[in-house]
Amino acid sequence: MRRNIKWIISASALFLFISAYYSFSFAAEETPNSQANENEKLDFLVDKKQVNSSNDKRMEVITLSNSDNDDKALEQNKSTTDFASIFIEKEIGLGDVRKKLLDVFGEPLEEGMYEGGHFYDYGDKTYFVNPETEQINAIAVPGEKIPENVWLELEESLKDSLKLEGMNEMDGLWMEIYDWKEYDILVERIEEGSSPIYIWLLEDSLFTE
Secondary structure, eight states: OHHHHHHHHHHHHHHHHHHHHHHHHHHHHHHHHHHHHHHHHHHHHHHHHHHHHHHHHHHHHHHHHHHHHHHHHHHHHHHHHHHHHHHOBTTBOTTOBHHHHHHHHOSOSEEEEETTEEEEEOSSOEEEEOTTTOBEEEEEEEGGGSOHHHHHHHHHHHGGGEEEEEEETTTTEEEEEEEETTEEEEEEESSTTSOEEEEEEEETTTTTO
16 A cells, blocks of 8 residues: 555656656747747837838828929919910910901001011011911010010020020021920020020921921
8 A cells, every 4th residue: 555655656746747847848948939929020010110111201202202293383384374475365376367366456567478478467476377277377476575584484494395596597596496385486586695586486396397
């Protein structure tokens, strides 16, 4: 009976020792893994913060880009309005027919022929009409009729759209032709760099074909 009790005690002690050993071993193995998991979570949060920071910077760039585009759009709209105020009067513009021109403005101060077409001079503006189509294909405005500050802004808006420049030997004038929307802008000067004496709105490529 005593032997059985000793054997049972010994077996119980051995079982407790083995259980404790494996428990400590498992805990020792689990700790690095747990630490690794915590580190992975921390790395993820850091990465996420960096991504969010990058996204914020990207949004700032996009916002600035949109702001730049808005500024350019405003400048373009302003130049369009300024050019329209210079060349368009009483809704008469390029493409309108001679009859409408005469009906609206009446008899011109002067009329005649210029480079194969008819011109009608009303002082502030001179209209040129294609004799084949009877449509206005050019409008010329004296430079002195345009406020200097307005012209300087318009000239700045045209600087990247130059198509042709040089001396017009026939008229003895320096000329510059700019591409503007579906039209051309012609600037005539006494000499290069001087103030414009005439500014024209032309059908596209009217003088460059």
